[in-house]
Amino acid sequence: MMAEATIAERTHTIGELAAISGLSVHTLRWYEAQGLFPRDIPRTPGGQRIFGDEAVRWLALLNRLRDSAMPVADMAEYSRLVRAGEGNEADRIALMESHARSLDAQIEELIACREVIRDKIDFYRRAVASRT
């Protein structure tokens, strides 16, 4: 029983993938044009895109990268490395480590900002309280 395949890859239309990934259909097509997929997207005979679960996972990663302010150009560079296949791990590590450093800096910056904001809020609260 269940002899066909161990991993059942589901396929998705671009509309389904949009619903799953939270990106718009327009954006997905634009992402493809920007080279943000690590392999060519197969098509139906009629020319419509067929995405696999691989694409779903890949977009989850891209969403992380974008949410941490990686420029699209850098995501494209990373996609290019993955597309090129094994052997360029050093480049991928370099790219990711550079981004990790940016991420550390962003987090530190935001924590400092939060302190400033909290001080402001405290200050206004006290100003209000002292006018009882």
Add this chain to the structure above:
Amino acid sequence: MMAEATIAERTHTIGELAAISGLSVHTLRWYEAQGLFPRDIPRTPGGQRIFGDEAVRWLALLNRLRDSAMPVADMAEYSRLVRAGEGNEADRIALMESHARSLDAQIEELIACREVIRDKIDFYRRAVASRT
């Protein structure tokens, strides 16, 4: 001695303020046009802007807000509240608390991203190591 004033406010030209704040001269003029200063900037008889240390401190705050992704429109709203003077502390608190929540969300998001990136780096390191 020193009878004139207890606080010696230094004045700055727009170029000096740009050097201090890290913003460009163009951006400072644009900020003023967007209503991002809590009071009118005085001018020389010839029409050139005169900034005080107050402006330096204000821009330090704006830089914090901008670095934590507050839209210019929100900074303008905050400036408007400060410009209006005492009495609207509740509004200022609401604005800042809303931003603090956004900040908390951003920080959480970035920490999650950092985990993903670190996992990726570890994965590539192991891939490289296993090819000794």
Add this chain to the structure above:
DNA sequence: CCTTGACCTAGAGTGAACTCTAGACCTTAG
């Protein structure tokens, strides 16, 4: 078959936040 809704491409348009240009004016050191 036929309709209807999703999909296709190429390219134009949008919004945010700057960034720069042109041509005139101001300020200050010599």
Add this chain to the structure above:
DNA sequence: CTAAGGTCTAGAGTTCACTCTAGGTCAAGG
């Protein structure tokens, strides 16, 4: 007084990351 360099305004231009339009094509239900 003059020259050099900073500043002025109004408005155009840029970059990024989408977002939408027009004019078609495709696929699935009835």
